[in-house]
């Protein structure tokens with residue numbers, strides 16, 4: 001017999017790019033960690049509740065699909081019977097107890113600081129040690145996207161994923177096939193593959209090289225607008241600033257990017273490289289995206305002018 005008193009039916013499924021844990025599952029490389037704390041615990045509960053929809057590339061459908069996950073269940077065997085419980089409901093209960101203890105504490109802040117905040121108790125310690133997030137494609141329930149994480153008291157580490165980050169990312173690159181060189185495309189693939197295997201510095205070196213080459217291409221386009229000597233002496237971050245108008249505005253205006261890029265490879269820790277990887281990759285995509293839309297615009301203009309001249313000929 002099954003007791004499902006704690007089960008909740010997802011009533012307000014939302015697509016949630018803001019959810020910290022969904023973002024972590026989708027972008028982190030292997031062995032990357034994220035902290036679980038009072039500020040993001042609701043995101044984790046929401047995810048375990050099966051209330052998050054993600055839109056990603058489906059390896060089987062070969063296109064972007066919406067994936068969902070069923071509410072996370074675990075089984076309890078009390079000797080007499082075995083029944084399922086909802087992990088999110090249990091975590092919500094623990095959170096409520098925490099909140100209650102905090103608000104009713106006579107010493108207020110002081111005792112709150114002394115007490116170690118916990119997101120799980122002994123009842124769910126073992127079932128939540130390794131979590132498996134099983135997402136299913138909305139077009140075919142045999143298409144899966146699985147993530148495995150290892151949790152400790154206050155953090156979650158990604159220890160597995162299938163299809164791999166590389167499998168999921170390579171198709172993204174197709175969007176830029178007209179504007180990316182063979183060399184860049186190959187190295188971008190290598191970088192993503194390394195990152196997906198948990199290699200920080202190695203993958204980051206490739207990304208930096210690609211970014212530097214793209215910046216150099218933009219400089220060629222800019223021609224005489226750029227002071228050649230100054231450009232050659234500048235570091236990547238400054239070069240991007242100099243190329244205002246030839247690189248995406250978002251890149252030129254964003255000072256955080258300069259912070260990331262101005263650090264030399266040798267100054268960065270393995271962890272920093274892994275943390276910066278998705279951001280630098282996104283910068284590369286921004287540049288390629290800008291070039292691709294320019295290319296499309298030019299193609300459209302050529303097609304339109306051909307159509308117009310055909311009409312002109314027929315009017316005559």
Ligand SMILES: [Zn+2]
Pocket residue numbers: 058059060061062065137138139140143
């Ligand atoms: Zn599919």
